[in-house]
Amino acid sequence: MTHRQICFDTETTGFEPSAGHRIVEIGCVEMIGYVRTGAVYHAYVNPQRSMPPEAQKVHGLSEEFLKDKPLFSHVADAFLEFIGDAALVAHNARFDMKFINHELQAIGKKPIAANRAIDTLELAKRAYPGQPSSLDALCRRFGIDLSARTHHGALLDAELLADVYLELMGGRQVSFGLQASNNATARSQEDKARDGAAPPFPRRTAVVRDEERAAHRAFIQAKIKNALWDSEAS
Numbered sequence: 001m002t003h004r005q006i007c008f009d010t011e012t013t014g015f016e017p018s019a020g021h022r023i024v025e026i027g028c029v030e031m032i033g034y035v036r037t038g039a040v041y042h043a044y045v046n047p048q049r050s051m052p053p054e055a056q057k058v059h060g061l062s063e064e065f066l067k068d069k070p071l072f073s074h075v076a077d078a079f080l081e082f083i084g085d086a087a088l089v090a091h092n093a094r095f096d097m098k099f100i101n102h103e104l105q106a107i108g109k110k111p112i113a114a115n116r117a118i119d120t121l122e123l124a125k126r127a128y129p130g131q132p133s134s135l136d137a138l139c140r141r142f143g144i145d146l147s148a149r150t151h152h153g154a155l156l157d158a159e160l161l162a163d164v165y166l167e168l169m170g171g172r173q174v175s176f177g178l179q180a181s182n183n184a185t186a187r188s189q190e191d192k193a194r195d196g197a198a199p200p201f202p203r204r205t206a207v208v209r210d211e212e213r214a215a216h217r218a219f220i221q222a223k224i225k226n227a228l229w230d231s232e233a234s
Contacts (some may be wrong), residue, residue, distance in 0.1 A: 001002060003032065003033050004030065004031070004032050004084070004086040004087070005021050005030075005031045005032075005034070005086055005087045005089055005118075005165075006028050006029070006030060006031070006082070006083045006086045006087070006088050006089065007028070007029045007031065007087075007089045007090070007153075007158045007159075007161045007162040007165055008026065008027060008028040008029070008083070008088060008089070008096065008158050008159045008161075009026075009027050009090065009091070009096065009154045009155075009157040009161060010023050010025065010026050010027075010095075010096045010099050010100065010154055011023070011025035011059040011061065011152060011153070011154050012024060012055070012059075012099055013047050013049060013050075013051055013052060013055050014052060014055055015095075016194075017098060017099050017102035017103075018083050018102070020049065021047075021099075022045070022047035022048065022049060022072070022098070022099075022103070023045050023046065023047065023072060023099050023103055024044065024045050024047050024051075024059070024061050024066055025042075025043070025044050025059065025061060025153070025154040025155075026041070026042070026043050026045065026075070026079060026100075027040070027041070027042050027153070027154030027155030027156070027157065027158040027159075028041040028042070028079070028083065028158055029155075029158045029161070029162045031162055031165075031166075032087075033167055034169065035160075036162055039058060039082075040155060040158075040159075040161055041078065041082040041083075042154070042155040043075040043078070043079065044061070044065075044066060044069040044070075044071065045066070045069055045070065045071065045072050045075060046066050046067060046068070046069040046070065046187055047066060047069065047072055050063055050229045051063040051066070058150045058151070058152050059151055059153065060150075060151035060152075069073075072103045072106075072107065073107045074105065076103070076109060080109075081220075085116075086116075087116060087117075087118055088112070088116050088117050089118045089120060089161065089162075089165050089202055090117060090118075090119065090120070090161070091119075091121050091135050091157075091161055091164070092118070092119065092121045093117040093118065093119035093120075093121070093122075094117075094119070096127075097112065097114060097117050103126075103234075115169065118165075118167055120138075120161060120164060120165050121133055122166060123168045124138055124164075124222060127168060128141070135157060135160060135161065135164065136149070138164045138167075139160055139163070139164060142164060142167040144160060144162070144163045144164065144167075146160070149182075150208060
């Protein structure tokens with residue numbers, strides 16, 4: 001079976017849907033076997049309410065711009081068809097899932113199960129404890145180009161997130177060939193990510209043979225007398 005992930009992001013009028021805030025933009029990027037396919041879903045949404053100035057400063061979307069855009073009820077089916085049954089990857093997934101499910105329930109549709117979500121914010125915190133874990137910070141850590149990000153934008157952020165997610169799951173080598181044979185491993189890795197485990201970075205163990213140890217010790221004893229790092233030096 002093809003292993004499919006959707007990296008997605010939303011922009012909103014605020015922080016809490018129960019306080020009347022709404023989605024104003026949705027962006028999704030398809031990945032199959034950790035490779036971006038080029039397929040995307042993007043929609044601006046009329047929130048049917050005013051736009052707080054502080055929210056507009058973040059994403060740059062004005063009430064005037066959004067007033068002729070479709071309602072969420074008009075884009076919901078296309079969004080659900082695009083995501084299908086794929087794993088859903090988001091940065092601070094609780095926020096995006098909370099808004100998506102609030103909008104879905106408001107129009108009588110079933111919410112999306114929480115266990116489909118993979119949170120790259122939590123993955124980053126476990127991988128780099130105590131380090132900045134915003135999307136911007138992770139892009140800088142991994143050398144991902146941020147020059148186009150003058151404002152937050154759902155589709156642009158979903159595209160950046162796809163690159164960040166790939167790095168958090170072990171780096172770009174996970175997408176080089178062998179995708180089909182690695183699907184079981186990929187599913188296992190995402191199961192662990194959903195359960196809150198640290199991302200599965202490749203681990204390399206060096207094995208030093210006895211003859212190599214002996215050759216190294218002979219070199220040290222011949223070239224450097226009483227080496228401080230030689231535990232057997234007299």
